[in-house]
Amino acid sequence: MISGRTRLILLAGDPIGHTKGYAEYAAAIAAAGHDCAYLPAHVPAGRLEDFLAGVVHLRNLAGVVCTIPHKQDAARIGRCDTAARRAGSANLLRPDGAGGWEASMVDGAGFLAAASAAGLPLARRRVQLLGAGGAGRAVAMAIAGEGPAALAIHDPDAVRAESLVGAVAAEFPGVPVQRHLGESEVLVNCSAIGMGSDDRLPCDAALIPGFVYDVVNRADTPLMVAARARGAVADHGYSMMAAQIPLVLRWMLERG
Amino acid sequence: MISGRTRLILLAGDPIGHTKGYAEYAAAIAAAGHDCAYLPAHVPAGRLEDFLAGVVHLRNLAGVVCTIPHKQDAARIGRCDTAARRAGSANLLRPDGAGGWEASMVDGAGFLAAASAAGLPLARRRVQLLGAGGAGRAVAMAIAGEGPAALAIHDPDAVRAESLVGAVAAEFPGVPVQRHLGESEVLVNCSAIGMGSDDRLPCDAALIPGFVYDVVNRADTPLMVAARARGAVADHGYSMMAAQIPLVLRWMLERG
Structure with a gap:
C-alpha cells in the first residue's frame, strides 16, 4: 500500500x-x-x-x-x-x-545469476557472445570474470566488436578473448536480433551449441525456438530481469 | 496494477x-x-x-x-x-x-462539495471564516461565490485578514465582506489551530454556531469535538480531501 x-x-x-x-x-x-x-x-x-x-x-x-x-x-x-x-x-x-x-x-550480475539458475556453465568453457553493444559489454565483462576457456565476440560492427575485445583483454589479461564467430560450447545473444517482430536468428543455426542464453526478454525468439528444438539448455532475458530485482532493491534501499 | x-x-x-x-x-x-x-x-x-x-x-x-x-x-x-x-x-x-x-x-471547489454533502448552507447565510492563509483564501472565494448574506474574516494577522477582505470585495462586489470576529450561522475554520497535537479552539466556544466546518483533516480536533457536543452539523477536512479526488483526476487525466 x-x-x-x-x-x-x-x-x-x-x-x-x-x-x-x-x-x-x-x-x-x-x-x-x-x-x-x-x-x-x-x-x-x-x-x-x-x-x-x-x-x-x-x-x-x-x-x-x-x-x-x-x-x-x-x-x-x-x-x-x-x-x-x-x-x-x-x-x-x-x-x-x-x-x-x-x-x-547489474546487467552482468543479473546475467550470471540467471545463467547459473538455468544450468549454463561459463568457467573453462568456450563462449560465443553475439552483440557488442551496451548489454553485450556488461555481459562480456561478467563472463570474463568467470574464467572461460575462451571468449569470442561477434558484432556486425567490427569496430565495436574490436573495442570490446580490447576492453575485456585490458580488464582480464588472463582470459583468451578475440573477435570471432564460430563453434562454441555456450552461446549468448546480446544483440537486438529477435526482438519484437524480428524473425531472424542472430547467427547461423549450425552454430547453436548445447547451452544458449538470449538476453531478449521473450520466450519465443527465433533463437530460443531453434535452441530448444535442438535440445539445448536455453533461457532468455526474463530470468536476467528477475535476477536483477533483489540486486536493485539491495543497492537502492539498503545501499548495499 | x-x-x-x-x-x-x-x-x-x-x-x-x-x-x-x-x-x-x-x-x-x-x-x-x-x-x-x-x-x-x-x-x-x-x-x-x-x-x-x-x-x-x-x-x-x-x-x-x-x-x-x-x-x-x-x-x-x-x-x-x-x-x-x-x-x-x-x-x-x-x-x-x-x-x-x-x-x-480545487481547495475551494472541494470545500463547496464537502459542505454541500454535509448539509452546510452558505447562500444567504452569515458566514464566519477563521484563517486568511492559503486555504482560507481559496475557501473565502468559494464561499463568496455562493452568495452569503455576509462573510466575516478573522485572522490574528490583521494585515493578512484585511488583504483577503479586499481581494474578496474586488472579485465579488455584491458580497458584504469585512474583517470581523463575532456570531454567525456558519463557522469555517481554515486556520491551522487544532492541527496535530494542538488542543486549542480556533475561537471562543460561545461563537460556535449550528453549522461548522473544520478544514483540518482529523475527526477529533477540539473544534469538531466542541461543535458535536453542542449538536452542530459539523464536518472536517477529510471530506474536502475526498471531494477533490474526482476533480483532480478529471483535470489531470481528462484535462477537463
Missing part, C-alpha cells in the same frame, strides 16, 4: 510502454517488507540529465533504473562502481546525498 | 510522511478505469520549481498535486485559471505540452 512514507524507484526509458517487471518488483518489495513503489518514467532520449537535475530534489526517491536509451548517459552522469566502469554503461543510479549520483551496472 | 503505460500523479509536499488519501485515490482511479498511480513526492520548501524543471521531461506525468508549503510557488510557476488566480495559490499543476505548466486550485 502506498503511504506518505513510500519511497520511489523509477524506471527511466524511451519507449517505456513495453517495459515489464512491475508485478515482479511489487512482489519482491512486499516480500522484503519495504515501503517502496517501482514505476515507469518515460524520459525521452537525451533528457536523462535534465530529468535527474529535478528529481535529485525528491527526498523519497530511492533511485532510478535506466534502460534503453539512457545507460551510457547514466554512466557519464553518475560516479561509476567497477561494474559500471567496466561496462561503460550503468543501469542503476542513486542519489549520493550531496546533489550527485552514484552509478552501478 | 502498474504497467509501462501507467501515468503518474505526484503529491509534492514537505513534510510528506503524514499525508493521507493514497488509498482513496487508488480506489477512485480503479473505479474510473484509469491506468494511473498517485504517489508522494517529498520536495523540500523552495525546491518546487527546480523539481518541476526536471519532471517536465517525464512524459507519463499526469500532473503534480501541491500541498504545504508549495501552493504559492505553484501559482507563481503555472498559468493560473480563475480559481487559482482568485486564491493566489494553486494546488494542481499539469504540463501544458510546451514546457510550461497550467495551474488550478
Whole structure:
C-alpha cells in the first residue's frame, strides 16, 4: 500500500510502454517488507540529465533504473562502481546525498545469476557472445570474470566488436578473448536480433551449441525456438530481469 | 496494477510522511478505469520549481498535486485559471505540452462539495471564516461565490485578514465582506489551530454556531469535538480531501 512514507524507484526509458517487471518488483518489495513503489518514467532520449537535475530534489526517491536509451548517459552522469566502469554503461543510479549520483551496472550480475539458475556453465568453457553493444559489454565483462576457456565476440560492427575485445583483454589479461564467430560450447545473444517482430536468428543455426542464453526478454525468439528444438539448455532475458530485482532493491534501499 | 503505460500523479509536499488519501485515490482511479498511480513526492520548501524543471521531461506525468508549503510557488510557476488566480495559490499543476505548466486550485471547489454533502448552507447565510492563509483564501472565494448574506474574516494577522477582505470585495462586489470576529450561522475554520497535537479552539466556544466546518483533516480536533457536543452539523477536512479526488483526476487525466 502506498503511504506518505513510500519511497520511489523509477524506471527511466524511451519507449517505456513495453517495459515489464512491475508485478515482479511489487512482489519482491512486499516480500522484503519495504515501503517502496517501482514505476515507469518515460524520459525521452537525451533528457536523462535534465530529468535527474529535478528529481535529485525528491527526498523519497530511492533511485532510478535506466534502460534503453539512457545507460551510457547514466554512466557519464553518475560516479561509476567497477561494474559500471567496466561496462561503460550503468543501469542503476542513486542519489549520493550531496546533489550527485552514484552509478552501478547489474546487467552482468543479473546475467550470471540467471545463467547459473538455468544450468549454463561459463568457467573453462568456450563462449560465443553475439552483440557488442551496451548489454553485450556488461555481459562480456561478467563472463570474463568467470574464467572461460575462451571468449569470442561477434558484432556486425567490427569496430565495436574490436573495442570490446580490447576492453575485456585490458580488464582480464588472463582470459583468451578475440573477435570471432564460430563453434562454441555456450552461446549468448546480446544483440537486438529477435526482438519484437524480428524473425531472424542472430547467427547461423549450425552454430547453436548445447547451452544458449538470449538476453531478449521473450520466450519465443527465433533463437530460443531453434535452441530448444535442438535440445539445448536455453533461457532468455526474463530470468536476467528477475535476477536483477533483489540486486536493485539491495543497492537502492539498503545501499548495499 | 502498474504497467509501462501507467501515468503518474505526484503529491509534492514537505513534510510528506503524514499525508493521507493514497488509498482513496487508488480506489477512485480503479473505479474510473484509469491506468494511473498517485504517489508522494517529498520536495523540500523552495525546491518546487527546480523539481518541476526536471519532471517536465517525464512524459507519463499526469500532473503534480501541491500541498504545504508549495501552493504559492505553484501559482507563481503555472498559468493560473480563475480559481487559482482568485486564491493566489494553486494546488494542481499539469504540463501544458510546451514546457510550461497550467495551474488550478480545487481547495475551494472541494470545500463547496464537502459542505454541500454535509448539509452546510452558505447562500444567504452569515458566514464566519477563521484563517486568511492559503486555504482560507481559496475557501473565502468559494464561499463568496455562493452568495452569503455576509462573510466575516478573522485572522490574528490583521494585515493578512484585511488583504483577503479586499481581494474578496474586488472579485465579488455584491458580497458584504469585512474583517470581523463575532456570531454567525456558519463557522469555517481554515486556520491551522487544532492541527496535530494542538488542543486549542480556533475561537471562543460561545461563537460556535449550528453549522461548522473544520478544514483540518482529523475527526477529533477540539473544534469538531466542541461543535458535536453542542449538536452542530459539523464536518472536517477529510471530506474536502475526498471531494477533490474526482476533480483532480478529471483535470489531470481528462484535462477537463
